[in-house]
Amino acid sequence: MAVDSDADEPSVEEEWAAAPPASNWRPPRAGATLAVLIVAVGCWLLADALGSLDALSIAAVGAAGFAGVIWLATRERFTPVWTLASVVVAPFSGVLLVAGLGYVGVAQFAGFAPQGAVFVGLGVALAAFGAAAIPGDAVDRGSVTTAARSSSVGVLLLVVVAGGLVGNTVRKEEELEPLSALPLPEELPSLFPETALTPPLGTVLLIGSLSLLALRAALTALPIAELLDDRSDDDEIALRLFERLLAALNAAQIGVVVGIVLLGARRLLGSAWTELWGRLPPVAADLLGLFATAEVVRRLSLRLIAVSVAVVVAVKLLRRLHRSGVRRYLSRVAPLVGGGAALAVGWVAHETILNVVLGRLEATLPASVASTVLEQAGTVIDYYSGEVVAVGLIALGGVAAVITLGLLRLGMAFRVVPGRHTGHALAAAGLLVTGGFAAAVGAPLLPALGAVVGAVVVWDLGGFGVDLGRDVGRRAPSLAVQFVRALTAALIGGVTVAAALAATSRTPSVSLAAETAAVLALFAAIGVAVLASLALAR
Incomplete structure (x- = not known):
């Protein structure tokens, strides 16, 4: 009857499972x-x-x-x-x-x-x-x-x-003003200047148009199109509506151009701009003024820009981390944290x-x-x-x-x-x-x-332990050989120091003061190190 010779041999998986970890070789x-x-x-x-x-x-x-x-x-x-x-x-x-x-x-x-x-x-x-x-x-x-x-x-x-x-x-206690020599204005100019005659139509139109473009960038950065595109009829309609929404938001570029033109005209014309504003029909002037002075439009535009920019930055950062590996970037940020x-x-x-x-x-x-x-x-x-x-x-x-x-x-x-x-x-x-x-x-x-x-x-003992860990590892029984090694090193060191002390004490011209003992201890240690390395390395 044939006997399978490979039956008793361990498999590769068993060898890997039985292999000691890297911490064993210390x-x-x-x-x-x-x-x-x-x-x-x-x-x-x-x-x-x-x-x-x-x-x-x-x-x-x-x-x-x-x-x-x-x-x-x-x-x-x-x-x-x-x-x-x-x-x-x-x-x-x-x-x-x-x-x-x-x-x-x-x-x-x-x-x-x-x-x-x-x-x-x-x-x-x-x-x-x-x-x-x-x-x-x-x-x-x-x-x-x-x-x-x-x-x-x-x-x-x-x-x-x-x-x-x-x-x-120091600046607070000494009442120092380090920027006092710079020609800085007393107050920063307002983003939406208020005047009695001409509302800031160009500024509001420019900020509002930029907020719509920022919203389009945020929607494009998010994986909305990929989620809608699963080749079903309902999702195809939703995808078309989404594309139309993006196209409508992209039309805000016209508002950016018009806003820049209006803002530049107001700055350049000065009082003439006020005269032109006064020639508008009352209904148009009231509607445009209501739009330009509406607080809700201003707040919504600024918040929409901030949220959209944050979404775009976060999405791009996450995609880059996914491509390059999160661990690499977290390791760079960890020291700062x-x-x-x-x-x-x-x-x-x-x-x-x-x-x-x-x-x-x-x-x-x-x-x-x-x-x-x-x-x-x-x-x-x-x-x-x-x-x-x-x-x-x-x-x-x-x-x-x-x-x-x-x-x-x-x-x-x-x-x-x-x-x-x-x-x-x-x-x-x-x-x-x-x-x-x-x-x-x-x-x-x-x-x-x-x-x-x-x-x-x-x-x-430390040097011997390094060699022992590299050769047989921590799991191997080595307590006896470590004990013998430590005892031998201690005996050699003790004998060397005792011999040095005996030789010094027998010399009449040398008194064993504290300073002399310190110097003697240092030289004895050097001698012990040399003797131990020669005797125990065999």
């Missing part, structure tokens, strides 16, 4: 979670040791928001919606980043934080951005370029509107925004300085209004976001920042900077060096 979740946890714990311990945990937490949230902006801007499904969301998030992330680093700078200036704490804040921000980018692994040259481009459009709208609001406030949404949030929630900012300033500054700063801030808010100040802060945050994304893309162009799989590299670099500068400004040596060793683990 770093495994266990390694990514461990790397994020190392960054979070290391930065938290050092920030708490320096007494700047609240401010650095704000900066870290803002920096992590930039990773979210890049991730949102590169979503393939429902692209316009995600682009809009990324543009809305970008200025607020910029506000948080600038505010967090600004609070650290103010605390350092006031003596509440050690000198050099700002550099620790920069390291924390860099580490937070990298850690947030590790799970999705979405930060590369293309994604950063896309996010920077869309954010620039939305931020440009914010800056223009904020600048206009500030300029308008996102900028408008961020503007609306700042305008509506201005009280909450200002209360949070001023409250943090009051808590950060000493009492003697805080009173002066808050008094000046209150003066600015009273002058410009809370809405304008809040919108201005969001616009500044948007500018900071665009600058940050631009610097990131510039670093990729000059190969200072990796162009692909950027998250773990920046997280490790940020943790390394945080540990080194924290030790330099007086943080305990043990957590500082622990952060340095953690940076090496994050760097090596």
